[in-house]
Amino acid sequence: MEEAPGEVETKVSEEAPSSNGSEVHLKPEELVAKAIAPVKREFLRPPPLRPCSNDAVNGEPVVNKKVVPSNVVTGKKSRRQLKRERQQERKSASHICPEVAKTGNVSSCRFGGNCRFSHDVEAFKAQKPADLDGDCPFSALEGPCPYGLACRFSSTHKDGFPADSLNAQKKSSEINGLSKDLQKLLWKNKVNFPMADAQLKLLGLLGNGNAKKKNLEPHKEEGDQAVLNGSHIGENNDGEIAYDSVEKVDCPQRAKEVEDHVGDSIALDLRPSKKAKTPLIEKCCSSEVESSGLNLQEKEFERSLIQAELETTPSDNCLAETDMCLKAHPREKKLIDFRGKLYLAPLTTVGNLPFRRVCKMLGADITCGEMAMCTNLLQGQASEWALLRRHSSEDLFGVQICGAYPDTVARTVELINRECTVDFIDINMGCPIDIVVNKGAGSALLTKPLRMKNVIQATSGTVDKPITVKVRTGYFEGRNRIDSLIADIGNWGAAAITIHGRSRQQRYSKLADWDYIYQCARKAPDVLHVLGNGDVFSYLDWNKHISDCAELSTCIVARGSLIKPWIFTEIKEQRHWDISSGERLDILRDFIHFGLEHWGSDTKGVETTRHFLLEWLSYTCRYIPVGLLDIIPQRLNWRPPSYFGRNDLETLMASDSAADWIRISEMLLGKVPSGFTFAPKHKSNAYDRAENG
Incomplete structure (x- = not known):
């Protein structure tokens, strides 16, 4: 039974306001100029008293002059x-x-x-x-x-x-789960990728010979720099980098085995794991299958894979004749019309399946799973495959993958196309995270246009699903590069490109550069959909971007959906929704129900649901109700001052203290277990104060 908002007993933790006392008397326009939310004066509250020492207050430790509850941690466990x-x-x-x-x-x-x-x-x-x-x-x-x-x-x-x-x-x-039989074959590197390997060979990325990999880095960097300076890449493959050196053995039935990958496919796993290896081609003889040491069920699954591959894989003798026919004609590819559709961006950690179900319920048209690392998928890691799961309510669904090299990404795309049901596959070439960029993936690809070309051509020629790409404006601040590549990206085979209006160096600071997004959209070929991304936080933002550039297909909603997932309803109904605290609590209840269905209703599932709810609450606390603002709509870069809500529940939801997020979770999932701790994973640099307590 739902509790009335006014009857909720809460004690909001004291937090530092983002504006000081002198700014309270500023006019709303002056506050907006300073990126401070213009909350109506009657809802503002004075700054709380601060302890002056690092001694314990009421039995709770004090860190940096803040009282930190015992169930809130200031660091992560090893x-x-x-x-x-x-x-x-x-x-x-x-x-x-x-x-x-x-x-x-x-x-x-x-x-x-x-x-x-x-x-x-x-x-x-x-x-x-x-x-x-x-x-x-x-x-x-x-x-x-x-x-x-x-x-x-x-x-x-x-x-x-x-x-x-x-x-x-x-x-x-x-759907889109990882079967145990397939996982075991991935562990043992015994899964074949005939379509990907054929396309890589067609592009000259699989060599025919016994020679070891040559050091061609200087040549490659020279070509990349030429493109970065504004020149376009030629259509021929002369000078392309052969990332593999594979020896093929001619055989009337099939090549028996290929050498291990030279080592270009580097593991991007953020957790310790075994070294990624390129899968070996299975041997066809039944005696070899019998001696592989697999159990009966696994043998049957392996035989079915081999039979399917034998029926679809061209022989070596006719490979040269069919290479030119492997790539589907653009008119034969499945197409998606992104125009005017509400697209929920792939969001790390918080963009899980239960959250996507909430957004679908509130009006999202297109959903996309969280970014998954290619090497982890090829290793059969269950936690990474969980990011590909799809709910039946997601009628237009894509997955996002991230990899550094064309062979790794192409094989992952073939594996997803074979094992999963998706409508499109998005390749992340804009992730700014250091551990991803340092391995050559994400935003690092923006500095290597030749490799971008190889990745897009290899993947688009491997499957008939639409391949989309997500990029940033460039790697370095003030050196935008996508406008010089936008025409080539369409010719390489991408069906759509999402442009986040910030550079990698910029991360999430400052506002997105939509003028540059418009510039890229106008240069794009007709076959390439251009999707804009950055700071969409109201239906007015959506309308402005769509009307300012007719060549723009749609706008992607990212962080705005984390703060207020009902933004999709606002866009469809063309209104500012002054949503009540009770309605917001109902949305959280729906998330809890979806989370228990997804992660389980046992204690482990309950606490997993609680963890992701708390991660989400670290964003929703930034929402300021429409009825409390002097100027609407709220902008994404506004810093909210310390204020009271219109009732106790609204005040609790406005708190940026992790202790108060935990109290909200206890209203929905019961008391936290003894020794419970929580530290938010994401901390946005768009806000000055700490989110944890």
């Missing part, structure tokens, strides 16, 4: 500490075996005494936290809850359903 905590958790009674929890029968686990999880049902029940209010998120489906005793809504469960009926229902709502 990987070793997190691993130790996971190992200790598995040994505890709280980590019950999933099969035992689902059925309530200890003998249902096929591992028996060798299971790494606990089988003590009574001990689990004794320490299990109290059930949460509400119904189980899986109660509407025909079947039992897949989490059984571990579900935090187990008191609402109904008995008498077959044990496997829910799995089919759950699979129908979410």
Whole structure:
């Protein structure tokens, strides 16, 4: 049952206002000139009192003259500490075996005494936290809850359903999962990429010979610099860099094996992992398959892959004749009309599947998954493949991938096209994160136009899905380069390009340069859709950008959707929505419901949902209700002062303290567990104050 906003008992943590006392008396226009939100004077509150020492206040530690609650952390835990905590958790009674929890029968686990999880049902029940209010998120489906005793809504469960009926229902709502059989083949580098390799060979990126890779970096950098200075890339492939050196063995049936990749495909995994290797071509003889040491189910899956590849892969003798026919004609490719559609940008961490469902419910037309690293996908990492998952409500859905080299990206595109259901594949060439850029991916590709060309041509010629590209204006501030490449990008095979109106060096500071986006859109060929990105925060922003440049297909909504996801409703209804705190809480409730369906209704799923809710609240606190502003609409770069809301809940939602975000999560997901800590992952440099406490 929903609590009335006025009845919510809250105690908003004291936080530093972004404007000092002298700015309170400024006129609204003067505040806007200083990028301070012009909140009506009657809602402003005076700056809170500050402790003058670093001593503890009411038992809580003080950091930089701020009271930091005990459940708010000021730093991240090390990987070793997190691993130790996971190992200790598995040994505890709280980590019950999933099969035992689902059925309530200890003998249902096929591992028996060798299971790494606990089988003590009574001990689990004794320490299990109290059930949460509400119904189980899986109660509407025909079947039992897949989490059984571990579900935090187990008191609402109904008995008498077959044990496997829910799995089919759950699979129908979410697709693009990674099967165990495919994951094992990826681990062992035994997946074939015939279309990608044929296209790479056609482009001269796969060599025929035993020669080792030559050091052609000086030549490549010379060509890149020529393009950066304004000249265009020629259509011939002379002088292109051969990233691979592969020996092919002529055989009437098929090439038996290729050498390991020379080493250009570098792993961009942000976590420690085994070194990425290029997959080996499978051997066709049944005796070799039998001796591979695979179990029966895996052998059958492997044989089916081999049979499918044998039917679609051209032989070496006729490869030369069919190379020119491999690339689909532009008219044969599936096309997407982006014009006028509301596109939710791929957003790291917060742009998860439950959040995208919320945005679809509020009017988004196109959704795109979070950026996934190519090398991690080729390694079969389940956490990376989870970023490709799609809900049935996402009727126009794409995935975004990031890689440094054409062979890695092309093989990833073929794998996604083969295993997933997507409408388009977006290649990120604008990510500014250091660990990505230092590996040659993301924004680093903006300094290497020849490699950009190879990546786009290799991927667009491998699959018939539309290939889109996301870029920034350039790498360095004041040195925009995309306008000199925009015509070539269309000729290389990209169906659309998203231009974020900032450079890599600029990150998210200053406003986006929409005049430059318009300039690029006017230079683009007719076959290339141009999508603008940057600071779209109201329907007026949307209308202005669309009307100012007829060549612009649409505008992408990114951070604006994190702060107010109802922006899609505002654009479609052409109004400023003075949304109430109760309506905002209902949106958070929908996210919680979608999150429990996606991450699970057991304790682990509840806390995962809470974590992503808190990450999202670190953005929503920046929203200022329309009724509190002297000038509307709110701009994305405005710093909100310290103010009171129109009721207690609205005041709580305006707090930028992590302690208050935790209080909001407890209203929806119950009390946090003992020892709970949270530190927001993202900290925007567009705001002066710290977000954590």
